[in-house]
Amino acid sequence: ETGVTQSPTHLIKTRGQQVTLRCSSQSGHNTVSWYQQALGQGPQFIFQYYREEENGRGNFPPRFSGLQFPNYSSELNVNALELDDSALYLCASIDDRRTGELFFGEGSRLTVL
Amino acid sequence: QKEVEQNSGPLSVPEGAIASLNCTYSDRVSQSFFWYRQYSGKSPELIMSIYSNGDKEDGRFTAQLNKASQYVSLLIRDSQPSDSATYLCALGGFKTIFGAGTRLFVKA
Numbered sequence: 001e002t003g004v005t006q007s008p009t010h011l012i013k014t015r016g017q018q019v020t021l022r023c024s025s026q027s028g029h030n031t032v033s034w035y036q037q038a039l040g041q042g043p044q045f046i047f048q049y050y051r052e053e054e055n056g057r058g059n060f061p062p063r064f065s066g067l068q069f070p071n072y073s074s075e076l077n078v079n080a081l082e083l084d085d086s087a088l089y090l091c092a093s094i095d096d097r098r099t100g101e102l103f104f105g106e107g108s109r110l111t112v113l
Numbered sequence: 114q115k116e117v118e119q120n121s122g123p124l125s126v127p128e129g130a131i132a133s134l135n136c137t138y139s140d141r142v143s144q145s146f147f148w149y150r151q152y153s154g155k156s157p158e159l160i161m162s163i164y165s166n167g168d169k170e171d172g173r174f175t176a177q178l179n180k181a182s183q184y185v186s187l188l189i190r191d192s193q194p195s196d197s198a199t200y201l202c203a204l205g206g207f208k209t210i211f212g213a214g215t216r217l218f219v220k221a
Contacts, residue, residue, distance in 0.1 A: 002158075033208065033209070035211075040121075040213070041213055041214075042117075042201055042211035042212050042213045042214050043157065043201070043211045044211075045208045045209070045210065048207075048208060056207055056208050058208070088156075090156055090157070092209075099144075099145050099162070099164065099205065100145055100147075100205040100206070100209060101147065101159055101162055102147075102149075102157075102159065102203075102209055103159070104156040104157050104158065105156060106155070106156050107155075107156045
C-alpha cells in the first residue's frame with residue numbers, strides 16, 4: 001500500500017467529452033505528478049505540482065490541466081477527449097526527502113469511444 | 114531531452130535462474146535511477162533505487178549502475194513465477210522519465 005488513492009478506477013467516455021480524475025496523495029508529500037500510460041508503453045509525464053503550483057509539464061496539449069489542493073488531493077482534467085486519450089492515468093506522490101522516489105496510486109483506466 | 118531505452122522483451126527465464134534486465138540512458142547528468150515493477154493491470158511499484166556507481170543489493174534484487182557507460186541493470190536471483198511482470202527503468206530528476214519496460218516471464 002502506497003497511501004495514494006485514485007478515483008474512479010475505470011471510466012468510459014465518448015470523444016469530445018470532458019473528464020476529471022482525482023488523487024489523494026500521502027500526507028506530507030508536497031509534490032504530485034501525473035502520468036499517462038498507454039498500453040504497452042512506459043508512463044509518460046503529464047505535469048507536476050508542488051504546493052498547489054504547477055512546476056513542470058511534459059509534452060501534452062493545454063486541454064490537459066490540473067489542480068492541487070492544500071489537503072494533498074489533486075485532480076487531472078482532460079477536455080475535448082480524443083480516442084488516443086484512452087490510457088491508464090497514474091498519480092504519483094513524491095517523497096522529496098528520498099530523492100524523488102514515486103509512490104503510485106492504482107490508476108484510473110480511461111476508455112474513450 | 115532525456116531518454117531511457119530498454120529491450121521490450123519478452124525475457125523468459127526458468128524458475129531459479131538469474132534474470133538480467135538492462136537499461137541505457139541519454140542524460141549524462143542524471144543522478145538518480147530507479148527500477149519499478151508493474152504487474153499486468155496494476156500500477157508501478159518501486160523495487161530499487163540507486164544513486165552511485167556500483168552495485169546495490171536488496172534481497173534477491175541487485176541494481177548495477179555505470180554512469181560512464183550510461184547503463185543501469187537489474188539482476189533478479191532465484192527468479193520465481195511471481196516475478197513475472199514488466200520492469201520499468203526510470204531516470205530521476207526534476208521529473209522522472211520512464212523507459213517502455215521489459216516484460217519478464219519466469220517459467221515454473
